[in-house]
Amino acid sequence: MSLLEVNNLKVNFKTYGGTVDAVRGVSFNVNHGETVAIVGESGSGKSVTVQAIMGLIAHPAGNVQGGSIRFKGKELLKLNKKQMREIKGKQMSMIFQDSMTSLNPTMQVGKQISEGLIYHQNVSKREAKVRAIEMLKEVGIPNADKRYEQYPHEFSGGMRQRVMIAIALACNPDLLIADEPTTALDVTIQAQVLELLQDIQEKKDTSIILITHDLGVVAEGADKVIVMYGGMMVEKCSVHELFSNPNHPYTWGLLESIPNVYHEKKERLKPIEGSPPDLFSPPKGCPFAPRCKYAMNICMEEVPDLYDIAEGHSSRCFLNDELAPKIAEFSDAEELV
Amino acid sequence: MYIIRRVLTMLLTVWVIATLTFILMKLIPGDPFSTEEGALPEEALENLYAKYGLDDPLPIQYLTYMKNLLTFDLGISMEGSGRSVNDIIASGLGASATLGLLTLLIALVFGVTLGIIAALYHNSIFDYTAMVIATVGISVPNFILAPLLMKFLAVDLQVFPVANWGTWQHAVLPSIALASGPLAIIARFVRSSMLDVINQDYMKTADAKGLPTYRILFLHGIRNAILPVVSFIGPLFVSLITGTLVIERIFSVPGIGRYFVDSIFNRDYTVIMGTTIFYSVILVVVLFLIDVSYRFIDPRITLTSKGGS
Ligand SMILES: Nc1ncnc2c1ncn2[C@@H]1O[C@H](COP(=O)(O)OP(=O)(O)O)[C@@H](O)[C@H]1O
Ligand code: SF4
Ligand SMILES: [Mg+2]
Numbered sequence: 020m021s022l023l024e025v026n027n028l029k030v031n032f033k034t035y036g037g038t039v040d041a042v043r044g045v046s047f048n049v050n051h052g053e054t055v056a057i058v059g060e061s062g063s064g065k066s067v068t069v070q071a072i073m074g075l076i077a078h079p080a081g082n083v084q085g086g087s088i089r090f091k092g093k094e095l096l097k098l099n100k101k102q103m104r105e106i107k108g109k110q111m112s113m114i115f116q117d118s119m120t121s122l123n124p125t126m127q128v129g130k131q132i133s134e135g136l137i138y139h140q141n142v143s144k145r146e147a148k149v150r151a152i153e154m155l156k157e158v159g160i161p162n163a164d165k166r167y168e169q170y171p172h173e174f175s176g177g178m179r180q181r182v183m184i185a186i187a188l189a190c191n192p193d194l195l196i197a198d199e200p201t202t203a204l205d206v207t208i209q210a211q212v213l214e215l216l217q218d219i220q221e222k223k224d225t226s227i228i229l230i231t232h233d234l235g236v237v238a239e240g241a242d243k244v245i246v247m248y249g250g251m252m253v254e255k256c257s258v259h260e261l262f263s264n265p266n267h268p269y270t271w272g273l274l275e276s277i278p279n280v281y282h283e284k285k286e287r288l289k290p291i292e293g294s295p296p297d298l299f300s301p302p303k304g305c306p307f308a309p310r311c312k313y314a315m316n317i318c319m320e321e322v323p324d325l326y327d328i329a330e331g332h333s334s335r336c337f338l339n340d341e342l343a344p345k346i347a348e349f350s351d352a353e354e355l356v
Numbered sequence: 357m358y359i360i361r362r363v364l365t366m367l368l369t370v371w372v373i374a375t376l377t378f379i380l381m382k383l384i385p386g387d388p389f390s391t392e393e394g395a396l397p398e399e400a401l402e403n404l405y406a407k408y409g410l411d412d413p414l415p416i417q418y419l420t421y422m423k424n425l426l427t428f429d430l431g432i433s434m435e436g437s438g439r440s441v442n443d444i445i446a447s448g449l450g451a452s453a454t455l456g457l458l459t460l461l462i463a464l465v466f467g468v469t470l471g472i473i474a475a476l477y478h479n480s481i482f483d484y485t486a487m488v489i490a491t492v493g494i495s496v497p498n499f500i501l502a503p504l505l506m507k508f509l510a511v512d513l514q515v516f517p518v519a520n521w522g523t524w525q526h527a528v529l530p531s532i533a534l535a536s537g538p539l540a541i542i543a544r545f546v547r548s549s550m551l552d553v554i555n556q557d558y559m560k561t562a563d564a565k566g567l568p569t570y571r572i573l574f575l576h577g578i579r580n581a582i583l584p585v586v587s588f589i590g591p592l593f594v595s596l597i598t599g600t601l602v603i604e605r606i607f608s609v610p611g612i613g614r615y616f617v618d619s620i621f622n623r624d625y626t627v628i629m630g631t632t633i634f635y636s637v638i639l640v641v642v643l644f645l646i647d648v649s650y651r652f653i654d655p656r657i658t659l660t661s662k663g664g665s
Contacts, residue, residue: 073564100569108566120557123576125583125655134575135565170655186565 020092021048022193022226023072027086030064030071034080039298041067043250044086047243049194054220054227056237056258058273059247062295065230068247069196072228073113074103091193109139112187116199118179122171128182129155129167132189139190154185158215177208181215188219195220196228201236213240234277238262243331246270249296249306255325256332266326266334269307305337313338313346362647366640373636374425374629378418381628388434388623408434408626421629430630435622441630444615451521452604452611456596458531463538463592468582470539471546475581476573478551486543493540498599502533502606519608530607534599538592542585550581583654590643597635 030042042064049055057065070076071083074095088095090106098106115121123131132154133147142150148167155163158181171179180200187195197216201209217240220227229241237244237258244261246254246269254267265271272291293310296302302309308318317337326339337343389396389404396404405411409420424431430441474486509529510518516528553559554577562576597613604613612631619627650657 070560075560075563104566104568106566107564113561113564115557115561117557121561123558123562123580125580125653126575131561134567134571138565138567138571172656183561186561 021050022053022091023049023228024089025068025072025086026089028068028071028088029084029086030067030076030081031084032081037299040301041250041298042071043301045245045247045252046086047245047252047255049226049228051193051226052220052224053243054229054241055243055245056241057228057230057245057247058232058234058237060291060295061232062298063247064250064298065247066198069113069198069228069230073107073111073196074098075113108135108192109190110192111194111196112190112192114180114183114187114195114197114200117203118176118183119171119203121183122179124171126170127168128171128174132182132186135186135189151185151189154189155182157219158182158185158188159211160185176204177212180204180208180212184212184215184219188223188225191223192225194226194228196230198230199232200229202232216240234273246273249301250298251306251322251335252325253307253335254333256328256334260329260332264329264332266328266332266339267307267336268311268313268338270334272310305335315343362644366644369640370633370636374422374633375418377629377632378421381623381625382414384620384623386623388625390623408432410625425633430633431626433619433624433627435619435624435627441626444627445612445630445634448610448612448615451609452600452613454527455530455534455600455604455609455611458527459534459538459596459599460589460592462531462535463542464585464589466535467539467542468546468585470543472550472578472581474543474547475550475554483547486547490540490543490547493536493543496536498533498537499602499606501536502530502603505529505533519606521607521609526607526609530603530609533606534596534603537599538595542588542592545588546581546585549584550577553577553581556580586646586650586653590646593639593642597639 026046028045032039129151132151136147152163201212241258248269254270276290296306304320305318308314323335323337325333325335327333433439470486474483477483506518509516516525562572601613604611616631
């Protein structure tokens, strides 16, 4: 049994402009100790997917419409608020993109760590403080005793994100969800924070869902990848498969737009032309069709199913149909990264 | 450093107010002893002028007043009772302070509660009701609300006394009349502030920690939503002070406000000056305390940085 099994998850939001189908059928598993990366342009439904897993979709505007989320075999969508609180922050926790806005500006950072401990582990305030200071040390914050009493604005961006990580790890969760944890940081700090996450994972055998824009990060740290586009999962495979045998034209586009760090001369990036679909009225067929070089007639009419490409590798593209024309192999992307 | 600069600014402010009041006061036609019929004989008038120093040239009068002010001597009322202004202020202070603080309390407690309920039940019947109350509170002036309260709660239902002072019941109606405006403003302010806070990322973080709803709401939500209200207490205090002037009169509350209004009608120069200076001192001190307390309530603000909000 996997730690987390997400099946055909659907989430929509009712807004003044109409209904947004933010997530339209996403399925994946996360095994113990595994890192699953979710990649895709902004607006593709990555955050909404993980927020649904954490039970953070705010009613009444947001609705988890269907599917199932099983965590340690338990169906989360059937839990009430109180039961869900036993899981959130304790067995499963989350790091958000912007550490500045994600920390309470008027509460000492130490208290923001210890409050979860006090609530979930039933420890005294004093004991929680000791443990919170340990956590601060563990995530590499110097002067932890003093830092405990400081406020978020007194920390640098990288240090704040370390605090977020300390909060998330305080109760020793089985699953850590990191939603673009380094997007807001400088490149050098990004590397440090990612390294910290990897260290912790190795030490504690935590499973991680990592949302990122950076395929370089995926190559280094993830086991599996989910590529999302327009609220759909368009490709799912192992990291090795992603770079050696990418199947979906959108994935090809993503791979082509990787900045090539190993080449001295600046090569021009090739961002995918066009813009993501309007989720108020998504295209009838394949969500990528308006931007796809290989789009066929059927692509405008029908949403492709997931085609099995190899063991644990599936892709939502009609090119895999027996009847579709064969496209020359996408050049091996492994050398790019 | 900051404190010294602030105290100097406060002294300067009070001095400017005192000077302006002096000038404006002398610009009002008439003086304490001129009556419409000109009833007093010439000689008596001259005696009175001499007694109160009103026969001196204006600059001398001003300097004398300022010199006395330095020793906290606000002079003698010119209205004939012979009471010192210090004495008048002291006798009215109890009633005025009670009324003012009670009003502040009502405005804050009910304003904040109403605003938060409106935000939590955004776009529901609670929200609409609260905002209708708030709009009415803002648009109905307290001197209109006062007689309405008297009629319904005092005359018709007889739950509170119509006017006068003495028991706590006497303080209720004038406090409500005074509090309605500030209460409404606070309610609207807290509502929008709370709506803003609810959508902040740190509320999601708190939710993701699996904390119980009350903890998320109070510690992370309401606390941050009402912080800016502190910056509101300053202007609120100003409107309270001007409000008491009218309300104390309507409800016959023996406070400083009543003396102040009377003193203007009587051209009681020393009382006008004395009460104005007293009010301005209270005001600058309150504003100062608010600034300082802001530092303790909101860790992002330091005293060395300019401005509070
Ligand atoms: N609270 C919300 N209300 C309405 N629409 C939302 C809300 N949250 C997300 N969406 C919409 O859902 C879509 C997916 O958003 P998101 O999951 O944040 O994208 P990503 O994380 O991949 O950048 C976007 O079109 C966004 O506008
Ligand atoms: S299904 Fe058609 S439009 Fe969609 S990615 Fe494949 S080829 Fe392109
Ligand atoms: Mg996102």
